Amino acid sequence: MSTATDTVNTNPDSHGHDSHDDHHHHIPKGLMRWVLTTNHKDIGTLYLWFAFIMFLVGGAMAMVIRAELFQPGLQIVEPNFFNQMTTVHGLIMVFGAVMPAFTGLANWLIPMMIGAPDMALPRMNNWSFWILPFAFLILLSSLFVEGGGPAFGWTFYAPLSTTYSGDSTALFVFSVHIMGISSIMGAINVIVTIFNMRAPGMTYMKMPLFVWTWLITAFLLIAVMPVLAGVVTMVLTDKYFGTSFFDAAGGGDPVLFQHIFWFFGHPEVYIMILPAFGIISQIVPTFSRKKLFGYASMVYATASIALLSFIVWAHHMFTTGMPVFAEMFFMIATMIIAVPTGVKVFNWVATMWRGSISFEIPMLFAIAFIILFTIGGLSGLMLAITPVDFQYHDTYFVVAHFHYVLVTGAVFSIMAAVYYWLPKWTGRMFDITLAKWHFWCSLISVNVLFFPMHFVGLAGMPRRIPDYALQFADFNKWISVGGFAFGLSQLIFLALVIKACRKKGEKVSSQVWEGAEGLEWEIPSPAPYHTFDTPPTVK
Amino acid sequence: MSDKQMQTEEQTSKAIEGQPKSSASEPKHGKTVAKLLFVVVGMFGFGFALVPLYEVFCEITGINGKTNDEAAVYVPIDVDTSRTITVDFITRTNTGMPWEFEAQTKRVEVNPGEMAQVSFYVKNPASRDIIAQAIPSVTPGTAALYVNKTECFCFKHQPLKAGDEAVMPMTFYIDPQLPDNISFFTLQYTLYDITANADASEVVAMSNAPNIINANN
Numbered sequence: 213m214s215t216a217t218d219t220v221n222t223n224p225d226s227h228g229h230d231s232h233d234d235h236h237h238h239i240p241k242g243l244m245r246w247v248l249t250t251n252h253k254d255i256g257t258l259y260l261w262f263a264f265i266m267f268l269v270g271g272a273m274a275m276v277i278r279a280e281l282f283q284p285g286l287q288i289v290e291p292n293f294f295n296q297m298t299t300v301h302g303l304i305m306v307f308g309a310v311m312p313a314f315t316g317l318a319n320w321l322i323p324m325m326i327g328a329p330d331m332a333l334p335r336m337n338n339w340s341f342w343i344l345p346f347a348f349l350i351l352l353s354s355l356f357v358e359g360g361g362p363a364f365g366w367t368f369y370a371p372l373s374t375t376y377s378g379d380s381t382a383l384f385v386f387s388v389h390i391m392g393i394s395s396i397m398g399a400i401n402v403i404v405t406i407f408n409m410r411a412p413g414m415t416y417m418k419m420p421l422f423v424w425t426w427l428i429t430a431f432l433l434i435a436v437m438p439v440l441a442g443v444v445t446m447v448l449t450d451k452y453f454g455t456s457f458f459d460a461a462g463g464g465d466p467v468l469f470q471h472i473f474w475f476f477g478h479p480e481v482y483i484m485i486l487p488a489f490g491i492i493s494q495i496v497p498t499f500s501r502k503k504l505f506g507y508a509s510m511v512y513a514t515a516s517i518a519l520l521s522f523i524v525w526a527h528h529m530f531t532t533g534m535p536v537f538a539e540m541f542f543m544i545a546t547m548i549i550a551v552p553t554g555v556k557v558f559n560w561v562a563t564m565w566r567g568s569i570s571f572e573i574p575m576l577f578a579i580a581f582i583i584l585f586t587i588g589g590l591s592g593l594m595l596a597i598t599p600v601d602f603q604y605h606d607t608y609f610v611v612a613h614f615h616y617v618l619v620t621g622a623v624f625s626i627m628a629a630v631y632y633w634l635p636k637w638t639g640r641m642f643d644i645t646l647a648k649w650h651f652w653c654s655l656i657s658v659n660v661l662f663f664p665m666h667f668v669g670l671a672g673m674p675r676r677i678p679d680y681a682l683q684f685a686d687f688n689k690w691i692s693v694g695g696f697a698f699g700l701s702q703l704i705f706l707a708l709v710i711k712a713c714r715k716k717g718e719k720v721s722s723q724v725w726e727g728a729e730g731l732e733w734e735i736p737s738p739a740p741y742h743t744f745d746t747p748p749t750v751k
Numbered sequence: 752m753s754d755k756q757m758q759t760e761e762q763t764s765k766a767i768e769g770q771p772k773s774s775a776s777e778p779k780h781g782k783t784v785a786k787l788l789f790v791v792v793g794m795f796g797f798g799f800a801l802v803p804l805y806e807v808f809c810e811i812t813g814i815n816g817k818t819n820d821e822a823a824v825y826v827p828i829d830v831d832t833s834r835t836i837t838v839d840f841i842t843r844t845n846t847g848m849p850w851e852f853e854a855q856t857k858r859v860e861v862n863p864g865e866m867a868q869v870s871f872y873v874k875n876p877a878s879r880d881i882i883a884q885a886i887p888s889v890t891p892g893t894a895a896l897y898v899n900k901t902e903c904f905c906f907k908h909q910p911l912k913a914g915d916e917a918v919m920p921m922t923f924y925i926d927p928q929l930p931d932n933i934s935f936f937t938l939q940y941t942l943y944d945i946t947a948n949a950d951a952s953e954v955v956a957m958s959n960a961p962n963i964i965n966a967n968n
Binding site: 332333396400403404407408434435436437438439440441442443446454456457460461462463465467468471472475476533534535538 | 779780783784787788790791792793794795797798799801802805806809812814815816817820845884886890892893941943944945948
C-alpha cells in the first residue's frame with residue numbers, strides 16, 4: 213500500500229492548477245510540517261500527543277497529591293501547594309488530557325468514517341490545535357509566579373477565586389479563555405464536517421456511532437463553552453475591575469457563580485463521556501462479530517442525555533440551601549438520565565450476547581469500561597438522592613464517583629480507541645505483550661486506587677484537604693499505592709506508543725481486525741496522507 | 752490484497768490525476784459556520800443574561816432570602832392578632848471586617864401587620880476609618896418576600912471613623928399574607944468592609960466628619 217502513498221507524495225506537479233490548495237503537495241519535512249499542517253491526520257496526531265503529555269503532567273500532580281496523602285499529617289508539600297496541585301491536576305486532566313484526546317480522535321477518524329477528504333475548515337483546525345499549548349503554558353507558568361498558581365479547585369468557586377485568590381488568577385482566566393476558544397473552533401469544525409462533507413449515501417442514520425456521539429458533543433461544546441468564557445470573565449472583572457457579580461457586599465450573589473458554573477459544568481461532564489460511548493459502540497460490535505444492538509436507540513439515548521444535561525446542574529449544589537421543590541426537581545431530572553444511560557449499557561451487553569467474542573486489547577478495555585463506568589454511574593445515582601447527598605457532598609465519595617466515570621470511563625475509552633485504531637494509523641500491530649501488561653496493571657491498580665475512596669468518603673473524609681483523621685490512614689495508604697502503580701502503568705503505554713510510532717511490529721491488513729466494519733477499514737494501513745479525495749459511495 | 756483495498760487504491764490514483772476538488776462546497780461551509788457562530792455568541796450573551804434572570808427569579812420567588820433593598824411605605828393595615836411570629840436577629844461580619852456588630856434585640860414576637868423597631872450596635876475598633884455595607888438574609892428564604900422594612904441601616908453605606916461606635920435602627924412589619932406554615936424566621940445581617948470600593952467623596956466626607964462617641968445616631 214505504500215506505493216499509493218508514495219505516488220501521492222512525489223507527484224505534486226500533476227495538478228499545478230490548484231495552487232490555492234496545498235493538500236496535494238508532498239508532505240513537508242521537519243518541525244514546520246507540524247506547525248503549518250492543515251491535514252486532519254497530522255492535527256489528530258498532534259492533539260493525541262498533546263493530550264498524552266498533559267495526561268502525564270496532570271498524572272505527576274496526582275502523584276504529588278497521593279504522596280502527601282500516603283500518611284496523615286503534613287509531610288511533603290505545603291497546604292497551599294497541595295491546593296494548587298488538586299486545582300491544576302483537575303484543570304489539566306479535563307481541558308488538557310480528556311478533551312484534546314477526544315478532539316484528536318475526532319480529527320483522525322471523522323473524515324475517514326464519513327468518507328471526507330479532510331475536515332471542513334483545515335486552517336481553523338490548525339489554529340484550534342496550536343493555541344492549546346500556549347493555554348497550558350500560561351496555566352503551568354502560573355504555578356511559578358509569586359503566591360503560586362490557582363488554588364481554588366478546578367471549579368473556581370467565588371469568592372475563593374475572587375476575594376481570596378492570588379495574583380495568578382488573571383493567568384488562569386486567560387488560559388481558560390484560550391482553551392474555550394480552541395474547543396469551540398474544534399466543535400464548529402466537527403459540526404460543519406459532518407453536516408456538509410458526508411460521502412454520497414452516508415445518511416445521518418448510517419453514520420457510525422462515534423460520529424453521532426461527536427456531533428452531539430460538538431453541539432454541547434458550542435452551547436456551554438461560551439458560558440464558561442462568560443463566567444471566568446465575571447471572575448476576572450470581580451477580582452480586578454470592581455464589579456460585583458458574585459460579591460454580596462456590592463449586591464451580587466456568590467451562589468449565582470455556582471449556578472452559572474454548573475450550567476456549563478454539567479453538560480461538560482457529558483462532553484467528556486459521550487465520545488467514549490461512541491468509541492465503545494464501535495469496538496464492542498467488532499469483537500463480538502455482530503451488528504451493534506439497537507443502533508437507533510443508541511442515537512436517541514445520546515441525544516436525550518445531551519438534552520437532559522441542561523436541566524440537572526443544581527444537583528451539584530444541594531447543600532447551598534435550595535428550596536425543597538427545587539431539590540426534588542433536580543433530583544428527579546438527574547435520575548431520569550439513568551434511563552438513556554441504562555439503554556446504552558443494555559445495548560452493549562446485548563451486542564455481546566451470543567456473539568463470538570474474542571478478547572483483543574481494545575475489547576478488554578471496552579469491557580472494563582462497561583463494568584467500571586457502570587459502577588461510576590451507580591455512585592452518581594446515589595449522589596443524586598438529595599437527602600443522602602448532604603452526607604456525601606465534598607467527601608471522597610464524590611472523588612471516587614467522578615474518577616470512576618472519568619478514568620475508567622473516559623480515559624479507558626481513549627486507550628481502547630488508541631489500541632483499536634493505532635494499527636490503522638501506523639500500519640503495524642502494536643506490541644501485544646506490552647499492551648496486556650498495560651491493561652492488567654491499569655485495571656488492577658485503578659481499582660485499588662479508586663474503590664477504597666468510596667469507603668473513606670462514606671466515613672466522612674473531606675476532599676481537597678492535605679491532611680486527614682487517623683482512622684483513614686490504612687485506606688489512604690492503599691489508595692496511594694494504587695495511585696503510584698496506576699501512574700507507573702501508564703509508562704508502559706508510553707513505551708508501547710513510542711514503539712508503535714517507530715514502525716516496529718507486524719504489518720497489518722487494511723481491515724486490521726477480523727470483524728471491523730466501516731469506511732476507515734477500507735483504506736490501506738497505514739492510512740495514506742490523503743484519503744477519500746474522491747468520495748466513496750455508501751450503499 | 753482484498754477487493755476493498757483495490758478499490759481504494761483506484762480512488763487514490765484517481766485523485767492523483769488531478770480530480771478538481773469541489774470548491775463549490777466552501778460557501779456552504781461559510782453558511783453553517785455563520786449559524787454556529789451565532790449560537791456561540793448567543794450563548795456567551797446568555798451566560799451574562801443569567802445574572803439579571805437570576806435576580807428577577809429570586810425576587811419573584813424569594814428563594815435566596817434577600818429582602819427588598821428599598822424602604823417600604825407603611826400603609827395602615829389591620830394587624831392580624833390571631834397569630835404571633837417570632838423573629839430572631841443574627842449578626843456576623845465578613846472575613847477581614849474588624850467591626851463589632853451586635854443585635855441589641857435578639858428576638859421579637861410580633862403580629863403580622865404590626866410595626867416593630869429593633870437596633871443594632873456597631874463599633875469600629877480598627878485604627879482606620881471604614882465604610883460598611885450590611886447585607887440581609889432571611890431563613891427560610893420564602894419569608895423574605897413578606898418582610899417590609901420602612902427604615903434600615905442596610906439601605907445605605909455606613910461610615911464609621913476609627914474608634915467610633917453607633918446604634919443603627921431598623922423598623923419593619925410583616926405582611927399578613929405570610930404563609931400559615933411560617934411562624935418563625937431568622938433575619939441575619941452580614942457586615943462587609945467596602946471602603947476600597949466606595950466613592951472617593953464618601954471617604955473624604957467620612958474623614959472630615961467630627962468624631963462621635965456614643966452617638967445614638
